[in-house]
Amino acid sequence: MLSQSRFADSLRRFFDSDIWYSFKSSRVTVAAAIVTAVMILTAIFSPWIAPQNPFDPASLDLMDAFTPPVWYEDGVPKYLLGTDDQGRDMLSALMYGARISIFVGFVAVLVSMLIGVTLGVIAGYVGGAVDALIMRIADIQFTFPAILVALLVDGIMRGILPKEVHDDLVLVVIILALGVSGWPQFARTVRGSTLVEKNKEYVLAARVIGLKRSTIMLSHVLPNVLGPVLVIGTINLAIAILGEATLSFLGVGVPPTEPSLGTLIRIGNDFLFSGEWWIVIFPGLTLALLVLSVNLLGDWLRDALNPKLR
């Protein structure tokens, strides 16, 4: 009862807030949000709405390979956007591919966030040698391009895991690789905010009460440094989706039997100059649209949460 009214309360507050107003008044942001929402929903529900299961070899027909999109003379309504070299329906492959891309992106960002926020709060709050150690590691990692770090992690995992195990764990490995490559940004931002918060008097008050250091970090500092994390998280989601596509394009990502958007682009790349343009262009457009929308959302969020720009 009480919690229900609290929920309604916070919902009303949200629709009254500056953030909702700034969202409504920016058409680009609304469009980006709609595109992102449609793509995410399609990705989630693809097993139920896709015309074909492109991961199931039994449902593929090699005779249908290289069918052009439906508006060509050779096109058939069964394959709206044509088929690839395996006879996979492009539309279904896109839906399933986006599903993998978005899933990998989300979880990779969560991993970066978890590592980065934890280390950032600890570095900022504890300070001293711990701070120096964590931040120098972050600095060193910043000097390498993120994709290089991801390739390195991926390479190490391939080296230490037997091939069969690696094939089973390929998604986990990619998520870890992308997650590890993204943490320093979170750590830096969170450390900065923690340095500000830890000298505020509410933290001192908690110390006077005699709370443990870990409790103060978790229940007092953490909730107050999460604002910027949301913004970096959104922008990093776009970067992680691109990173996964890059890895898959380079052939170290998800296998061709269960293609993500990046894998689809790599497959299509082979046929770009032989006239079957749809195999590469549709996944490319989908990826570009997805990353653009998420980026626009992230930009808007950054501006909306920045009190100096209000």
Add this chain to the structure above:
Amino acid sequence: MSEDLNRERDGEAFVLRVEGLTRYFDVSPPWLNRVIERTGKRIVRAVDGVDFAIRKGETFSLVGESGCGKSTVARLISGLYEPSAGAMHFGRRGDSGEKLRVQMIFQDPYASLNPRWRVADIVAEPIRVYNLCPDAASRRRRVGELLEQVGLSASDGEKFPHEFSGGQRQRISIARALAGEPDFLVCDEPTSALDVSVQAQILNLMKDLQREYGLTYLFISHDLAVVYHISTTVGVMYLGRLVEWAEKKTLFSDPRHPYTRMLLAAIPDLGMSGKPRTPVAGEVPSPINPPPGCAFHPRCPFAEERCRREVPQMRSVGGRYVSCHGVEEGRIPDEDALVPMNGERQ
């Protein structure tokens, strides 16, 4: 603490006795810079050997200019800093022999409450940590009581700190401090961020609570009017040292230390008594490189060779404690003579 001081104050119920309390801060540049620039360590002597004693139920105020170390003393006593040297002897609570419970009220009511927590959770935190209430229902009741006690309503617990004004927030801070059932409250400039009218309300609330619970206050302020209103005993700090402390009436009516006189002479006089007001002359020297001998000697009109050489010790003189060579030797003139002398110096 000097011998006679101990003697005079012993036998009374001390809440806190502080001896030679010292806190240095290392503000050196990083090691590499020090090596390259060939500079040594830089140490700020924020608090440099402070002695005083606080009796049960009194309000001991510390006053002084910015940077004199009064807030550092507050934080040392509340346990936020470890002393570099010296000792703090806390009394025991009741018969249990448990250490006195210290809570703190802070200066900035906009920073002292966690903005993401509901007021009820903020006030309930000490109760939870010290296990003062057996279950959630009694805890909620207790929080309501506390909020009503500080002049808010129990239903305010559902709100967030940003829904309150500065004075109301300071009331919430006080409720949180009371929730821990303290014996001793350290108040670090609790009213300096508030409007004058609200200041009076908060001070009166603090006085009422003191009477009701027999609380002891350490009150830090730079506002002498506020200090006069609330204190029983007042200590004056200068550059990390306590220069004079006494009962409020003694100190305000008959200050002995030249610095205390300088501070009191600068108080605006609403009665327009025509008494010439002396502005505080000179500036506080850097606590990184304090003057040798008596820290006040560069600004003191009565400074002599001995003041430049020798650090004065705290002595009991006519019902107060002063650390001044001039007072000890009886060469500081009476206050009336002081005013024109100071006036001439500008």
